[in-house]
Amino acid sequence: MSLENNLTLSILAKAENEGYGILAQACYDASMAVGLVRAAERARSPAILQIFPITLEYAGAPFLRFLVDLAHSASVPVSVHLDHATTAEALEVAIGLAEKQGIKFDSIMVDASHADTDEENISIAVPFIKRCNAQGISTEVELGRLEGGEAGVREITGEMLTDPSKAEVFMKQTGANILAPCVGNRHGSYKTFGGPQWKMDLLETLCKQFKGRVPICAHGTDELPEHYWTDMIKLGVTKINVNSWCRDPYAAKLSSGLASKPFPEAQEEATEHFAKECEKWMKLFGSAGKA
Numbered sequence: 001m002s003l004e005n006n007l008t009l010s011i012l013a014k015a016e017n018e019g020y021g022i023l024a025q026a027c028y029d030a031s032m033a034v035g036l037v038r039a040a041e042r043a044r045s046p047a048i049l050q051i052f053p054i055t056l057e058y059a060g061a062p063f064l065r066f067l068v069d070l071a072h073s074a075s076v077p078v079s080v081h082l083d084h085a086t087t088a089e090a091l092e093v094a095i096g097l098a099e100k101q102g103i104k105f106d107s108i109m110v111d112a113s114h115a116d117t118d119e120e121n122i123s124i125a126v127p128f129i130k131r132c133n134a135q136g137i138s139t140e141v142e143l144g145r146l147e148g149g150e151a152g153v154r155e156i157t158g159e160m161l162t163d164p165s166k167a168e169v170f171m172k173q174t175g176a177n178i179l180a181p182c183v184g185n186r187h188g189s190y191k192t193f194g195g196p197q198w199k200m201d202l203l204e205t206l207c208k209q210f211k212g213r214v215p216i217c218a219h220g221t222d223e224l225p226e227h228y229w230t231d232m233i234k235l236g237v238t239k240i241n242v243n244s245w246c247r248d249p250y251a252a253k254l255s256s257g258l259a260s261k262p263f264p265e266a267q268e269e270a271t272e273h274f275a276k277e278c279e280k281w282m283k284l285f286g287s288a289g290k291a
């Protein structure tokens, strides 16, 4: 199956051409998914709904079917992405659902960045990437290694910055479509590291190198100051992963609401709160009104 009409790739290609970023929001439950789609429709913005393998493990095939139905029946383009599929088991589950049941993510991050060398990273990733492509699923890979951890992502140490001179060969040999570079970005909190210190010159080099060919994805976006978002979009980053910024206000609203209100009322309030948070990012990223 060709990737020509792949939804994640077409959303990112349009964003790059028109100079805006795409909110790739981590969702952990159905209400968050509903909230993200609501935000996208209201803002007339494309979006990427992403989950971690732990959520797929928790809720299984029917939940993925629900997410895909929900996203694909939206009145604006919303694709469904599996973030950080780091183990053979997680990849087997996700690709197996496509191969055996026809329930397909639009894109999957085949993350072998725990490998000790690029060669090992490539050899782990390639067989899975081929199977994804055969199902029309595009793939994201990480070159280098991001430190840190966040809900749904394993804790990892030993940061390795992405080497632009190796990136071309890496993308060619993996056959992947989207690059998640390591430019000093980290998962989780930057507090113990004196705040975020991304190497914007390295990010710029990579964006220029892959312009019009390979969309660049930003990971590790907790606690970033506002200028980071506009700066990275200016450089050409299109897929922007967001996790706690929208999740935490949702969780807080849901738990406070449940203390005093009937479940459906608390759920609706929390969903709406999440949707409003998502809309803020769509406006900041310049994607509002683009769909």
Ligand SMILES: [Zn+2]
Binding pocket: 084, 153, 187, 219, 220, 241
């Ligand atoms: Zn990540």
